[in-house]
Amino acid sequence: MYKLKYLITLIGIGFISSYNAQELKSISKAEVLSTVSEANQQIKISVEAFNEAKADYRQTNAVFLPNISVSHTAIATTNPLMAFGSKLNQEIVTQADFNPEALNDPSQIQNYATVFEFQQPLINMDGFYQRKAAKYKMEAMALQTDRVKDYVNFEVEKGYMQLQLAYKAVAVLEKALEAAEANLQLAQNSYDQGYLQQSDVLLVKVRVTEVKNQLQTARSNVKNASNYLSFLMNDTSDVVLKPQDTLQLEATILESENGLSEERADIKAMQLAANARETMYKSDKMTFLPTLNAFGSYQLYDDSLFQFGADGYLIGAELKWNILQGTKRFGKAKKSKASLEKSKLEYEQYVSKSQLELNKIKRLLQDMESKLQLSKLAMEQSNEALRIRTNRFKEGLEKTTDLLIAETQFAQKELEYYQTIYEYNSTKAYLNFLTIN
Secondary structure, eight states: OOOHHHHHHHHHHHHHHHSSSSEEEEEEEHHHHHHHHHHHHHHHHHHHHHHHHHHHHHHGGTTSSOOEEEEEEEEEEEOHHHHHHHHHHHHHHHHGGGSSHHHOOOOOEEEEEEEEEEEEEEEEEHHHHHHHHHHHHHHHHHHHHHHHHHHHHHHHHHHHHHHHHHHHHHHHHHHHHHHHHHHHHHHHHHHHTTSSSSHHHHHHHHHHHHHHHHHHHHHHHHHHHHHHHHHTTTTTOOOOEEESSSOOOOOOOOOTOOOOOTHHHHHHHHHHHHHHHHHHHHHHHTTTEEEEEEEEEEEEEESSTTTOOOEEEEEEEEEOOOOOBBBHHHHHHHHHHHHHHHHHHHHHHHHHHHHHHHHHHHHHHHHHHHHHHHHHHHHHHHHHHHHHHHHHHHOOEEEEEEEEHHHHHHHHHHHHHHHHHHHHHHHHHHHHHHOOO
């Protein structure tokens, strides 16, 4: 018997030592939210996705701004046409160069050309619409980033409540363990006095061991919840977080008429995405129209490297109309139209699904309010039943099994009550997430 007591004590000490081995860090929900807003990886990824869309939009500045390039080319040739043209560019043609023999079989000539070129778009209707579509996409990504921040904040709310619930479970089970050990002492005393059988004492000891196992699981849940919050904060230090406030019933009153708003960030982003598809469809149709672009160049020529013995310039404008490119443009326009119709249907489906989810959560919140009242009542009744059976057990008027059942039931109902508080609070937080603009 002594060895069994010693073993149980060692197990309990081992659990406590393992739990307290890691550093405990007290933290508030505001601190978690502040850290998450700066360090969360998911938020950073969404910001970079917005930066990509912003860069795509900046690329469309090419619709208005010129393309400018500089090149330096060196050639050596005996090609009759190239040789004579190079001399013309270098402005060194003489009467002897018109000799048919010199024209047909020229000596090798070197030509070095430095050319400054520009191309200036003037009228490109398809490019204008592409720029507008890129702007819609950029604005949509900005709203998606806002929605990601809202979602991560909701995850923080839920994760912090999970941590609070885990600590509540530890507190409840520590209290249950204390009660079970007190009952074990009473049972042992009654056994020593001949009032109980050894089997009754063993039943109480089994109950003590069960509570210790549950307590170990609860402490592991504390670490799990703590690790999740650390993950959200992008914190790799192996510390156990402890909430500065305990789990309490959320008293915030939500307006029952809160409904789904089309101004919600993700819904608005879907609408902007559809606008971008519509604009791209218009852009593809504009490819059937002609384009007007200006161009020009300034050239420097010489027969020596980086010498500029002659120069010249060229300016002009090009009105170009691609009348037919097989069926490529027709197919591309049809594809854009199909993408547009698809995006409209996706938007309508997303709004409908969001409304369905909102209605479901509203009903769930009403159910949770009823469940909260019932679980509180069940906890109070089981507590009173345990008190009565404990007093009767002390007087030898209650069976050991009945006491253990009452004790187990009270711990279970207390845990269920706090679990219901968590579910109620998290449902409220989710409802707020669904209705936030």
